[in-house]
Amino acid sequence: MNRPRKILIIEDEQDISRIIKDYVTINGYEALIAENGRDALLALDSWQPDFIVLDIMLPDVDGIELCRQIRQKSQTPILILSARGSDTDKVLGLGFGADDYMTKPFSLSELMARINAHLRRMDSFGAPSPHEDRLSFGNIVIDRKAYSVTVGGKEIALSAKEFELLFYLSKHNNQVFSKAQLLDAIWGYAEYGDESTITVYIRRIREKLEADPSNPVYIKTVWGVGYKFSLDDA
Ligand code: CA
Numbered sequence: 701m702n703r704p705r706k707i708l709i710i711e712d713e714q715d716i717s718r719i720i721k722d723y724v725t726i727n728g729y730e731a732l733i734a735e736n737g738r739d740a741l742l743a744l745d746s747w748q749p750d751f752i753v754l755d756i757m758l759p760d761v762d763g764i765e766l767c768r769q770i771r772q773k774s775q776t777p778i779l780i781l782s783a784r785g786s787d788t789d790k791v792l793g794l795g796f797g798a799d800d801y802m803t804k805p806f807s808l809s810e811l812m813a814r815i816n817a818h819l820r821r822m823d824s825f826g827a828p829s830p831h832e833d834r835l836s837f838g839n840i841v842i843d844r845k846a847y848s849v850t851v852g853g854k855e856i857a858l859s860a861k862e863f864e865l866l867f868y869l870s871k872h873n874n875q876v877f878s879k880a881q882l883l884d885a886i887w888g889y890a891e892y893g894d895e896s897t898i899t900v901y902i903r904r905i906r907e908k909l910e911a912d913p914s915n916p917v918y919i920k921t922v923w924g925v926g927y928k929f930s931l932d933d934a
Pocket of ligand 1: 711712713755756757758
C-alpha cells in the first residue's frame with residue numbers, strides 16, 4: 701500500500717484548520733497543522749509535505765512572503781487561501797510561486813478536488829518516460845528529470861507549474877492549445893479554473909525565457925485560439 705500523501709495546513713484560525721484537517725484525513729490523507737510561519741518552515745524540512753494549504757493571514761508573517769520563502773526551498777505545490785477576493789491579489793499570489801488560490805469562504809469538496817487534481821497531475825507528470833525527459837529546441841533545453849530549463853546554456857529558474865506548462869507546450873510543439881485545455885492538462889480542473897491563470901503563467905514564462913517578452917520566440921499567441929510552442933516562424 702502506498703503511504704498516505706501529506707498535507708501541511710498553514711493557518712492560525714483553529715476552527716478552519718481543524719475542519720480542513722478532518723476533511724482531508726477522511727479522504728485518506730495525512731495532515732499536519734502549522735499555526736505560524738516559523739512552525740511551517742520547520743514542518744517543511746522535517747515533515748516533507750506533498751502539498752501545502754497556506755492561509756494568507758498569519759500572526760508572524762504575511763502568507764505571500766511565507767509562500768516566497770517556501771518556494772526558495774521546495775517545489776511542493778502550494779494552494780493559497782485568502783479572505784481577500786480581488787484579481788490583483790490572485791495574480792500577486794500566483795506571482796510569488798503559489799500554484800493555486802481559493803477565496804474564503806470556500807467549499808471543502810472543491811478544496812479536496814483541487815488537491816487531488818494537483819497531486820494526480822504531479823503523479824502523471826513524474827511518471828517515467830525515458831524518451832521524453834529531455835527536449836531541446838534551438839538553444840533551449842528542457843529537462844524534466846532535473847526540472848531544469850536552460851537557454852543558451854544559462855539556467856532559467858521556473859516554478860513547478862511554470863515548468864509543467866512549458867514542458868507540456870514544448871512536448872506538443874506546433875500544436876495549438878486553448879487556455880481551457882492547458883488549465884485542464886496542467887491543473888486538471890477546467891470546470892473550476894480561471895483561464896486568466898494561464899495568461900499570467902504564460903507571461904511569467906516569457907519574462908524569464910524570452911529576450912523580448914512582448915515579441916516571443918518560443919511560446920506564440922494564436923489570437924482567438926490560445927498558445928503554441930513553436931520555433932518555426934521565429
Ligand atoms: Ca489566518
